[in-house]
Amino acid sequence: MPTDPDLEALLADARAALPTLVEIRRALHRRPEVGLDLPETQAAVVADLRGLGLDCELGRGLSSVVARIDGTGDGAADGPTILLRADMDGLPVQEDTGLPFASTAAGTMHACGHDCHVTMLLGAIRLLLARRDRLHGRVLLMFQPGEEGYHGAKLMLEEGLLEGAGPGPAPSQAFAIHIGTRYPTGTINLRPGAMLAANDTLRIVVRGRGGHASTPHLAVDPIPVAAEIVIALQTMVGRRVDVFDPAVVTIAHVVAGTTTNIIPEEALLEGTIRTVSERARVEVIAMIPGLVHAIAAAHGASAEVSIVPGYPVTMNDQAMAEVVTTLATGLIGADAVHTLADPIMGAEDFSYILQRVPGAFAFLGARPADEDPATAPQNHSNRVVFDEDAMPVGMALYAAMALRALAPR
DSSP, rough: OOOOOHHHHHHHHHHHHHHHHHHHHHHHHHHHHOTOOOOHHHHHHHHHHHHOOOOOOOSSSSSSEEEEOOOSTTTTSSSSSEEEEEOOOOOOOOOOOOOOOOOOTOOOOOOOOOOHHHHHHHHHHHHHTTTGGSSEEEEEEEESSOOTTHHHHHHHHTTTTTTOOOOOOSSSSSEEEEEEHHHHHHTTEEESSSEEEEEEEEEEEOOOEEEEEGGGGGOOOOHHHHHHHHHHHHHHHHHHHHHHHOOOEEEEEEEEEESTTTTEEEEEEEOOOOSSSSSHHHHHHHHHHHHHHHHHTTTOEEOEEEEEEEEOOEEOOOHHHHHHHHHHHHEEEGGGGESSOBBBSSOOHHHHHHHHSSSSEEEEEEOOOOOTTTTTTTTTTTOOOOOGHHHHEEEEEOEEEEEEESSSO
């Protein structure tokens, strides 16, 4: 494991490189792209990697980029592999920050900080190339599109991400960082076990019989049936789900009717299911159809229920979470490293990687010092601003994780 002076040098070098990296980040921020097809972002990453002397493998069905750093330390050819990941996609949000480098792509913004993730990993690569003789193995670099609901990590796995690492073993460790304004700038925040929730999408169509609003007894009104289903789902969570293995079911989209004097034939309910264990996930998904069908039938209506699987629970390996905590403490001090008491109910497709490779996922705080924690715009907000001074911590921590994983045994 790197000694404290090594960690201090990593952070100092990262801070020295920040002006160059900030320009990269701002260029990415100006031109965000959404989904799996990110041609401009991919081209920018490839140009930087090739400028550093690294070969790139491009995705076939998505704009992914995979590269590797082969160490030159003793026994590197037979040494282990660590995977470091940065996601690259933006969000369909119109930016309203007023920044001089704000998005120039109408209706699209890097509102979740993925431009910072790419920049931090590119910065870490610079730190590692300067220390290549201390890498007794290889670093697999994963630049991923489609994190925001498009299952990009899963698609990269299907295209052979882990098997295509070249000579040497597949990754035995994996690590990713996510920037966020929920936490103060430069802090590292994580927990062992469930880090983020699974997210599954719920869609319910209630079908009744349309009619005139003045004679509801001659129709089967789907709207009160739908309302009863919404309330029943909340009762179900409160009364049938173990409070120590929590779940969230939120109906966030309701559509029914066209005007004031017509009872519609259908009502649509859509929402999300969040769980932090596979057991609770399976149980909640199994409960919902029976509840919905019974309520609809009691009112002479019918219902169609569909649940689209989303990302699995993001599970941090206990030992890897401890390594992150130790290295982060050496980098920035114990006061800036926080073990989260509870999982976060957001979801992450790095979960697919962690199903295959022991690893960890950590949040890097980037809330500007002058922002009130209670009102600071959060990730996914059209007004969110990430403090770029946090990025050297992310660069150094990526590099420290690789140096630790590939230290001589």
